[in-house]
Amino acid sequence: MPRLDEFVDRLKFLQQQRRRWAGANQISCYRLFDEDVFPVIIDVYEKDMVCYVLEDPEQEQDLVQVVQALQAALGWTDDRIHIKRRHRQKEGSRYERLGQTDQLVTVREGGLKFLVNLDDYLDTGLFLDHRWTRSYVRGLSAGRRVLNLFAYTGSFTVYAAQGGAFETATVDLNANYGEWAKKNLALNALEGPNHRFYRRDVFEFLKSETRKQWDLIILDPPTFSQSKKMEGTLDVQRDYPELIQGCLKILSPDGILFFSNNYLKFKFDERLFPKIRCQEITSLTVPRDFHKGIHRCWLLTRETAPELTLPVLDKGV
Secondary structure: OOOOHHHHHHHHHHHHHHHHHHHHOOOEEEEEEOOOOOEEEEEEEEOEEEEEOOOOOHHHHHHHHHHHHHHHHOOOOOOEHHHHHHHHOOOOOOOOOOOOEEEEEEEOOOOEEEEEEEOOHHHHHOOOOHHHHHHHHHHHHOOOOOEEEEOOOOOOHHHHHOOOOOOEEEEEOHHHHHHHHHHHHHOOOOOOOOOEEEEOOOHHHHHHOOOOOOOEEEOEEEEEEEEOOOOEEEEHHHHHHHHHHHHHHHHEEEEEEEEEEEEOOOOOHHHHHOEEEEEEEHHHOOOOOOOOOOOOOEEEEHHHHHOOOOOOOOOOO
């Protein structure tokens, strides 16, 4: 464990570096710290900071030092530091709601606005590690029918709509996330009859969606999910072939499928998808502010479709 003054110096250096990089990339929310020297992950959401710590009585003193370091290095006050404790999960267990403030804060990313909740849930409503993936979706959406599966709060939908999507469908089983997604779309004045929302189990949606083809599909399932509203469970390693096959059945001939997940031990077997071009693009989608592995991402197209070459979006600095 480093001394407090060493941690303060490290945070000062990282904050100066991140602010320069964020400004060049139109970013106001970013990961500040995820190194192993302290048992904490720190994310910045404009004027607020979220600290994720492992719930461990033996590390409470470490947490005190982290808060002291944030105040000393960056001048953050207590009311702007949001502490979230993670417990060690057993397989199949779920994180419960942490609070009941229902307070939503508006943050900006890529010229768009999003609502985040910094206290009530383990996640805030905006996955910062997928900012480049969202930008790719925006750049490919013009005139396309876009399907967003496991949509969470609809950030991919917002990017697609702003990119000129002809039509979008946002699918998530959680009613709260569906309403949140609608608010995000409205916040950017992008709502309209061509943007529809479905509270559905994704497996069931894919089985029933047989009358329409989609030009761009985002498939970003959780590693594991267990809900009273769905039959059985979702395990991404076990279930990804069925999910991808379901998407390919409704993908237009020149369509594009983005598939990602955050299971770091995930194994992808492209032999399961004959005549499909499978390109891993993780090196393009994971931002430089995430030191640790956070997700993996693939771009899937038919072999008969035009090949896609995605540009590097990170401007460096």
